[in-house]
Amino acid sequence: MHFHSNDTIIAPATAVSNSAIALIRLSGTNAVACVAKHFSGKNLFEISPNTSVFGRIKDGKNAVLDEVVVTVFKSPRSYTGEDVVEISCHASPFIVREMISLFSQAGARLAEPGEFTLRAFLNGKMDLSQAEAVADLIASESKAGHNIALRQMNGQISSKMAVLRANLIDFASLLELELDFSEEDVEFADRTRLRQLVEEIDGEIRNLLNSYSTGKLIRNGIPTVISGRPNAGKSTLLNTLLQEDRAIVSDIPGTTRDTIEEVIQINGVQFRLVDTAGIRKTSDAIEATGVHKTYEKIRKSAIVIYLFDPGAITVEEIRHDLENLPETEAEIILVANKSDKLLAGNELEAFTSAFSAYELISISAKLEHNIDTLRNTLYEKVLGQTNYQQQVIISNGRHFEALSKARESLEIVTSGLAEGLPSDLVALELRQVLYYVGSITGAIGTEDVLGNIFGKFCIGK
Template identity: 50%
Template sequence: MLVNDTIVALSTPPGQGAIGVIRLSGPKAIAITDVFFKGRNLTKVEANTVHYGKIEDEQGKVIDECVATIFRAPKSYTREDVIELSCHGSPYILEQVIQICLRGGARMANRGEFTMRAFLNGQLDLSQAEAVADLIASENEASHDLAIRQMRGGFSDQIKELRQELIDFAALIELELDFGEEDVEFADRGKLEALVEKIKGVIKELLDSFHLGNVIKNGVATVIAGRPNAGKSTLLNSLLNENRAIVSDIAGTTRDTIEERLNINGIQFRLIDTAGIREAQDSIEKFGVERTLEKIGSSTVVVYMFDVISTKPEALWADVERFLNASKVLTANATRIFVANKMDLNPYTQPEDYYKEGMISKDNLLPVSALNKMNIEALKEMLYLAVVDNPASMDQTIVTNSRHFDALNKAFESLDAVLNGLRSGITGDFVAMDIRQALHQLGLITGEIHTDDLLDSIFTRFCIGK
């Protein structure tokens, strides 16, 4: 891919709107625009300035009136000369302006090419560039805040610091190899072991944060399950504070899943109301129950609801064994919350009667009245804490990218090999090999080590114009 040519693309969403922004980047961006922009001589204006003018085609026909914003290298997003044309948002106008740019010597940008140039020109490292895509895709406060922190380099700085510490020791090990015949030792093995233990500890914390980062980025799959008429649809409506699901006294009203989104303290939960779990009465209900079990199997949180009027403790325990334990559909790291519903109709029910060691306790059972919205706010708090064990952890570095997780995991394994080698007294060349592998994996995260295939895989996920 050429990085010394000039690219152009529409940077706002396609379709009709008040304004559409066309972006050019490259050595000829200003010269190409100056030919058709009639207002100021753009080749002579100062950087970081905005100018009003008209756009004319080669025949002198006025296409639009627009505003041109000038950024001169290296003080731009790509560290190249960049021009952004804010035109009226007519698809016809925008297409005409882009065609004029193409005829003037620019070419259409590939997906993510502006951000790729920012990376190749040293404006961003690779993990920061990926955070740009996460920022664009963020749908809630928590995912937005994580993307902002990563884009500003918090995660990158931590990885680079770890990598540099390891490089300093690796250099000493490599120096020993140059003096192999003289049996000298430049790297203190005790200090190296302590350093590797420290780096492993930091990487372990980052690896442990991935589960939280993943659910923040993609939303928390939260299944509301239970027997028919337990009040699941009423609970969904109460959580959303709207009548989203049909509520009826007739058992088996919900035959398929209903999915809605709920934001709790910046975390997005994907609430899934499911068909009641019981022996199906017909083929349609059977299909609904099967779908319910599938949803439970792929969930992060299961809210299992039961009716305190018709469900005795023994019946609840049997349901848990039958549908959540024996069926083995629940993911290993999923959280279970048990909701004792219709407490308003049976206020003398003792929640502790439903406790069972290793299954249900005061920590995961909540009495509610879904109809009267009793304890709904408490349930929201339980849902939030089921995902965020410690709210303070939201301010720490959190891994959200599966590529980063994979690289960290491999780096951790390589550091394990380093420790095993040091403790078993293997020669420096084998220790150096494992250190180099760990450095390679950490370098892949920030882009200090990269391949064309890796870059293509990352940047083709961006939109054109970014």
């Protein structure tokens, strides 16, 4: 991405679709002039800032292209910090194309992906973590994902990083001062207080790093695999959780040959459900491929629902299946299906006793018995101990990497203080910590990093 801050950019801010209204956005010094040249209505140079007016856009031959509502935002009180004009027109692809062509001929150029938000960052309207949160907010697919992105966009991560940097800068400054007076052998920084500060900062960073696994799951959705032997009722359970007939249900073992993936929301959190082929040895090449895919999905999952029919399987067979699951860090929930077919009241006792280390739930997927309990268990397994609505949570891989490197440097600082290393060596590592923490908000950054971040945005943002 090439950075140009003096020209005027234009892009559609809405997708081309069969909707009523489309929005075209311009930003830059000549944004108002580009639109005013083709606008018939009030004088756009004379209207009050942040005001919307009705009028018509005319082409180069003075023919009316469309009736529009134009909103003018004056610098610095705009999204980008520059003069911004937004045009609400009818969503005809022809109209949108023609308007962009007209305003481009008047001096605007087509914006690059994320360039509006990049300008907002460069003009001090938001820091880098807030800019990234804008993209997360646009892409959010659940209430929880929206909640985290919105709080980050409003400065939650920024505030946390600002406190960390302020404390680090205070002591780094004292260490740097010691270097200026190194010949006098004077210590301006209290080493005991510095060690205490490093421990406090390390604790804060550790908490943020620990939150990443939760943040990533909320951001991307929680991969949840429904596994088990053939005819355990996996496809029926998927359909019940979805409240629709998504998967084919049959009494014939091996009906599901490939994975089926769907999404549900539980308490505002997105779960990515995967119905899989039944686990068993088979000579059928296609079914064997399906079983292989089942194991691949389990490796990448956060939760595995092992579904079984108590009347058609033994404790030893379940134990064999569990022991032969691929290596995974997923939470495993045992779910006894077809409770409607259990005649006596003690059929589950042997399973409950043998697998006391696991959560075991009895359901009837067909009759929807105890399905709410299963839903609540899925949520509790991953997020039950996390107050994601209040807690500061990182969900961005770049932030995780920067904080990991900052903590590595902090560990060197801790060791250096314990071993009595000279101030210049301790100061060197503190500078590294400051660099990594600052890179999260853009207090320190490079053009390559900015290009990588904003290049992932949509064109009109």
